[in-house]
Amino acid sequence: MTERVNAILDAAENRIRRAGYNGFSFREIASDVGIKSASVHYHFPTKADLATAVAKRYRERFEEAVAKNEAAGAGRVETWKTLFRDSLAEDNRMCLCGILAAEKEGVPEVVADEARQFFEMGVSSIAEVSKDNAENSLAYGLNILATLEGAMLLAQSMGDNTLFDLATANLK
Amino acid sequence: MTERVNAILDAAENRIRRAGYNGFSFREIASDVGIKSASVHYHFPTKADLATAVAKRYRERFEEAVAKNEAAGAGRVETWKTLFRDSLAEDNRMCLCGILAAEKEGVPEVVADEARQFFEMGVSSIAEVSKDNAENSLAYGLNILATLEGAMLLAQSMGDNTLFDLATANLK
DNA sequence: GTCTATAATTTGATAGAC
DNA sequence: GTCTATCAAATTATAGAC
Numbered sequence: 055m056t057e058r059v060n061a062i063l064d065a066a067e068n069r070i071r072r073a074g075y076n077g078f079s080f081r082e083i084a085s086d087v088g089i090k091s092a093s094v095h096y097h098f099p100t101k102a103d104l105a106t107a108v109a110k111r112y113r114e115r116f117e118e119a120v121a122k123n124e125a126a127g128a129g130r131v132e133t134w135k136t137l138f139r140d141s142l143a144e145d146n147r148m149c150l151c152g153i154l155a156a157e158k159e160g161v162p163e164v165v166a167d168e169a170r171q172f173f174e175m176g177v178s179s180i181a182e183v184s185k186d187n188a189e190n191s192l193a194y195g196l197n198i199l200a201t202l203e204g205a206m207l208l209a210q211s212m213g214d215n216t217l218f219d220l221a222t223a224n225l226k
Numbered sequence: 227m228t229e230r231v232n233a234i235l236d237a238a239e240n241r242i243r244r245a246g247y248n249g250f251s252f253r254e255i256a257s258d259v260g261i262k263s264a265s266v267h268y269h270f271p272t273k274a275d276l277a278t279a280v281a282k283r284y285r286e287r288f289e290e291a292v293a294k295n296e297a298a299g300a301g302r303v304e305t306w307k308t309l310f311r312d313s314l315a316e317d318n319r320m321c322l323c324g325i326l327a328a329e330k331e332g333v334p335e336v337v338a339d340e341a342r343q344f345f346e347m348g349v350s351s352i353a354e355v356s357k358d359n360a361e362n363s364l365a366y367g368l369n370i371l372a373t374l375e376g377a378m379l380l381a382q383s384m385g386d387n388t389l390f391d392l393a394t395a396n397l398k
Numbered sequence: 399g400t401c402t403a404t405a406a407t408t409t410g411a412t413a414g415a416c
Numbered sequence: 417g418t419c420t421a422t423c424a425a426a427t428t429a430t431a432g433a434c
Binding site: 058089090092093096097 | 403
């Protein structure tokens, strides 16, 4: 993964997290990186290719971050909460896959599928720490992840990141 | 509110709930309704006008539905849950304002503000039934609404509406 | 790898006839 | 109110020079 490719992915991730898949263009990405749109197409032929790569990197980084935080002694739920809260605090950006899921029918299927894979990974990751039976563990993972995603949505829309903490204060 | 204007709003609401604000065009709305795009512009000069009207009607209908369900004896949280679940079951459509909030920076400010007003209404509506102090009631309303919004997002992305019920089973 | 140039299409929006 | 016609701009994407 070259430096330039990473810069393109960074710009695309930022743009998508702000305005969605249909809210950014190759020319904007090119301008962010300091090149021309044809050069972006050289690295990622189609918009679907670019967005798929962004979502894939996002999921992989998240898995690594979960593993790292947990190795540092944090509980699984606390880890997911912290990762989302940090990304919200950092730059008012909610979850990439939350946005891609919201506009599902407006994005290429391969991209929507990457979002789906992120959520399956997240639900499993959280369900894993439940001591309950399979059905209840699934419900637990779904409930926690849903609350976190919704809390980011509300905090972003209402323009106050402390609302994320209030909405998720009782999660454990 | 004429019949034609309502048909335009219906089409626009459907399109936005599937693909977001930047995922539909005046020509598509016109085609849905059976007229030409210039006629849509006659009723709603700009895209921001159209989306604002859609979001306003959505909020008003929701407030009426909450009042009606409650008059029929349902609890406040159960009412909100039922309304969202029904709209999900009806046509796999998640909350209009959830989508507009997700792509916040990609929509005109007046439109994002309508989404914000919907969430403030929703949080207050749910917080209202809490017997706790102001801060805890706010946290309660935020938590319930966040979970419902996130549950719609996950169910839609993962392609299984029963996941909404699982994710929200413990809400009360 | 990056550029210029451009093709082909779509978009939001307007003018003016009926 | 709805239409045809059209504009100006933006979009995704490609061809070919360097």
